[in-house]
Amino acid sequence: MRSLKNLLVTGGSGFIGTNFIRHVFSNDGFAGKIINIDKLTYAGNTLNLVDINEKYGGKRYFFERADITDLNISLEVFKRYAIDTVVHFAAETHVDRSISSPTQFIFTNIVGTFNLLEAARIVWKDRKDVLFHHVSTDEVFGSLGGKRRFTECTPYDPRNPYSASKASSDHLVRAYFYTYHLPVTLSNCSNNYGPYQFPEKLIPVMIESMLAGKPLPIYGDGKNIRDWLYVEDHANAIWHILKRGDFGEKYVVGGENQWENIKLVNRLCELVSEETGLLEPSLKGLISFVKDRPGHDLRYSIDCKKIKKGLGWKRTVILDDGLRRTVKWYLENRKWIETVINDQDCQRN
Ligand code: NAD
Numbered sequence: 001m002r003s004l005k006n007l008l009v010t011g012g013s014g015f016i017g018t019n020f021i022r023h024v025f026s027n028d029g030f031a032g033k034i035i036n037i038d039k040l041t042y043a044g045n046t047l048n049l050v051d052i053n054e055k056y057g058g059k060r061y062f063f064e065r066a067d068i069t070d071l072n073i074s075l076e077v078f079k080r081y082a083i084d085t086v087v088h089f090a091a092e093t094h095v096d097r098s099i100s101s102p103t104q105f106i107f108t109n110i111v112g113t114f115n116l117l118e119a120a121r122i123v124w125k126d127r128k129d130v131l132f133h134h135v136s137t138d139e140v141f142g143s144l145g146g147k148r149r150f151t152e153c154t155p156y157d158p159r160n161p162y163s164a165s166k167a168s169s170d171h172l173v174r175a176y177f178y179t180y181h182l183p184v185t186l187s188n189c190s191n192n193y194g195p196y197q198f199p200e201k202l203i204p205v206m207i208e209s210m211l212a213g214k215p216l217p218i219y220g221d222g223k224n225i226r227d228w229l230y231v232e233d234h235a236n237a238i239w240h241i242l243k244r245g246d247f248g249e250k251y252v253v254g255g256e257n258q259w260e261n262i263k264l265v266n267r268l269c270e271l272v273s274e275e276t277g278l279l280e281p282s283l284k285g286l287i288s289f290v291k292d293r294p295g296h297d298l299r300y301s302i303d304c305k306k307i308k309k310g311l312g313w314k315r316t317v318i319l320d321d322g323l324r325r326t327v328k329w330y331l332e333n334r335k336w337i338e339t340v341i342n343d344q345d346c347q348r349n
Pocket of ligand 1: 010011012013014015016017037038039040041042043044045066067068069088089090091092093094108112135136137138166188189190191192193197198
């Protein structure tokens with residue numbers, strides 16, 4: 001089992017990065033340091049880790065506001081903190097934004113990943129006691145028909161600028177393994193949900209719209225299927241890969257919770273109603289079907305046998321429990337919502 005000392009987390013102030021950092025610090029098996037590099041786009045906020053910074057800041061937690069497309073900064077950070085492990089989350093992640101303005105997706109997701117790989121190659125040279133873990137998405141595999149599921153062998157078939165940029169970064173990571181023997185691992189995960197997700201993605205958008213009495217827009221006929229994974233289970237999957245994953249290997253990770261979007265939104269209406277007393281029929285009455293997203297993949301589903309059997313990981317949270325926890329978190333953290341939305345508006349102005 002690998003031991004980790006100085007862990008560089010990119011995009012640690014975003015949704016999954018935040019949950020991952022929290023997960024690692026709550027893990028008895030970790031005594032090292034975490035260095036979080038984040039540019040703090042609209043999707044990242046230092047508020048997410050205020051308590052972690054108070055407890056560990058300057059001793060075991062270090063934050064660097066930086067852009068991963070800047071090679072010199074990455075080189076500096078690799079050397080200054082003697083980085084031995086990278087978990088690379090930083091990315092532009094919202095599919096709709098990638099359709100309306102793709103440029104930043106190319107810079108951050110492709111050029112940013114390339115520069116981090118370069119920094120690792122230059123600083124680590126031929127070391128084999130190090131690891132670069134790249135966090136990717138199942139969206140690189142495109143859309144599934146029938147009853148098939150994505151596995152580690154599924155060919156790439158991205159359909160929108162976000163998934164194409166992530167696919168491209170995956171290829172670079174694999175190329176650095178084959179060409180330079182850089183010790184890498186890669187994971188392709190299904191849709192995550194849980195605390196600290198910026199309110200632009202399906203679940204927080206729906207919760208926020210219900211509370212505001214606004215329409216609940218669902219693309220197309222609502223029959224698109226996603227495989228939902230509670231974010232803490234994803235954080236734990238990455239931890240398993242860091243500890244036991246084999247160099248050059250890819251792991252697909254999913255929640256084994258496949259629901260149609262319309263079923264998910266209906267269930268959210270019921271949970272919000274139970275937790276707030278708002279009337280369920282009124283909430284369901286807010287559902288409206290809108291023109292489908294261009295290139296909208298129909299179904300994602302993951303066969304995660306490899307990480308389960310090979311590394312002993314399993315998901316622990318079923319969708320219904322995770323949704324209730326998520327609804328409660330958004331209801332209990334109104335200040336967080338207001339702040340992240342306000343900070344986004346300030347960045348725009
Ligand atoms: P997010 O949008 O919530 O967070 C991204 C973070 O990256 C933010 O903190 C942002 O400030 C930072 N960032 C963006 N551009 C940067 C740059 N140029 N330099 C430094 N930092 C930058 O994203 P997320 O949902 O937490 O996703 C994290 C990773 O996991 C991404 O790589 C994404 O592709 C992957 N992923 C996400 C999901 C999901 O359902 N959310 C599923 C599978 C894989």
